[in-house]
Amino acid sequence: MSTLYRGGSFTTWGDEPVTALVVQDGRVVHHGEAATDEVVELAGRAVVPGFVDSHTHLVFGGDRTEEFEARLSGSPYAAGGIRSTVAATRETDDDSLLRRALHLAAEARRSGTTTLETKSGYGLTVRDERRSLRVARLVTPHTTFLGAHVPDEPGYVDLVAGEMLEACAPLATAIDAFCETGAFDVDECRTVLLAGQAAGLDVHVHANQLGPGPGVQLAAELGALSADHCTHLSDGDVAALRDAEVVATLVPVAEFSTRSPYAPARRLLDAGVTVALATDCNPGTSFTTSMPFVIALACRELGMSPLEAVFAATAGGAAALGLEDVGHLNVGARADFVVLEAPSPTWLAYRPGVDLVHRVVKDGA
Ligand code: NIG
Numbered sequence: 001m002s003t004l005y006r007g008g009s010f011t012t013w014g015d016e017p018v019t020a021l022v023v024q025d026g027r028v029v030h031h032g033e034a035a036t037d038e039v040v041e042l043a044g045r046a047v048v049p050g051f052v053d054s055h056t057h058l059v060f061g062g063d064r065t066e067e068f069e070a071r072l073s074g075s076p077y078a079a080g081g082i083r084s085t086v087a088a089t090r091e092t093d094d095d096s097l098l099r100r101a102l103h104l105a106a107e108a109r110r111s112g113t114t115t116l117e118t119k120s121g122y123g124l125t126v127r128d129e130r131r132s133l134r135v136a137r138l139v140t141p142h143t144t145f146l147g148a149h150v151p152d153e154p155g156y157v158d159l160v161a162g163e164m165l166e167a168c169a170p171l172a173t174a175i176d177a178f179c180e181t182g183a184f185d186v187d188e189c190r191t192v193l194l195a196g197q198a199a200g201l202d203v204h205v206h207a208n209q210l211g212p213g214p215g216v217q218l219a220a221e222l223g224a225l226s227a228d229h230c231t232h233l234s235d236g237d238v239a240a241l242r243d244a245e246v247v248a249t250l251v252p253v254a255e256f257s258t259r260s261p262y263a264p265a266r267r268l269l270d271a272g273v274t275v276a277l278a279t280d281c282n283p284g285t286s287f288t289t290s291m292p293f294v295i296a297l298a299c300r301e302l303g304m305s306p307l308e309a310v311f312a313a314t315a316g317g318a319a320a321l322g323l324e325d326v327g328h329l330n331v332g333a334r335a336d337f338v339v340l341e342a343p344s345p346t347w348l349a350y351r352p353g354v355d356l357v358h359r360v361v362k363d364g365a
């Protein structure tokens with residue numbers, strides 16, 4: 001079965017303008033007109049690659065409505081709030097965790113996300129981290145072990161880097177650690193991340209979110225795929241990301257929801273760092289699955305142009321996950337794309353909060 005999509009305004013991230021594309025067996029097989037089994041007329045609508053949300057925490061119990069309300073009346077966000085979700089997650093059975101995570105993933109798909117990563121990190125025992133990742137694997141193939149989210153019992157780092165990693169590594173493609181005051185220091189994060197790397201996992205770091213710190217430099221030292229958050233960066237941090245080719249994954253809804261300063265996207269882009277945009281969907285700091293909202297915020301608050309933001313939400317996310325066949329629509333790519341009820345991708349920022357998704361195509365379907 002082959003399908004010709006034509007009459008749209010295509011953003012592919014290729015060098016040549018594209019006026020039509022052909023999809024077959026879940027891939028983009030040709031740019032331009034061709035004889036196919038089926039023709040879809042796009043009537044001038046914009047087409048962009050499916051969004052790649054490279055940073056989410058979808059496996060959790062409970063919610064944090066009251067903490068959010070308290071923040072709106074002035075309470076600051078601190079890493080310790082994570083513990084209330086840990087308690088709720090431990091009390092939630094696997095089926096309920098899965099139902100919630102699938103619901104959020106379906107919500108993400110409706111808003112144009114065709115690839116997503118998700119993490120453990122609200123279990124923090126061998127049993128609860130392992131079952132969190134078992135649930136995560138039923139949602140997406142891109143799963144990250146975040147046992148080093150907040151410290152639990154004494155000796156916790158050794159547990160994470162030892163028995164917990166051993167139990168979780170077969171269910172994960174990557175490892176992450178929260179390098180922050182109130183979470184783990186740089187030596188603890190290095191211990192955990194090196195152990196994960198030795199087990200064959202890709203590395204991400206929750207870095208420089210709540211204040212300046214060593215997380216970004218650690219990501220560069222370890223050759224991580226991404227440093228995530230990057231809210232508080234020195235010039236040396238920006239240079240380290242550029243020189244080590246670590247993707248800076250920015251999650252502006254976390255700043256929106258915690259009423260914090262936004263990440264310095266302009267400094268990163270102007271220095272030549274690859275930037276990804278992600279939702280960071282989680283019940284504490286960023287309870288959204290909407291990449292269109294992230295894009296709108298990135299344009300308004302981070303100083304990104306609409307095309308820079310859409311690139312970061314697609315090709316940037318793919319780079320953060322080490323994936324080559326998503327995030328663009330060149331020949332050979334997965335046929336993952338979003339048809340917008342809009343003449344250009346700029347409308348994602350120009351019409352904030354409006355559902356502009358006309359159709360989501362994933363693996364050609
Ligand atoms: O990415 N920074 C650490 N982890 C999450 C927040 C977790 C929570 O508050 O539940 C984040 O923002």
Ligand code: FE
Pocket residue numbers: 055057206280282
């Ligand atoms: Fe996060």
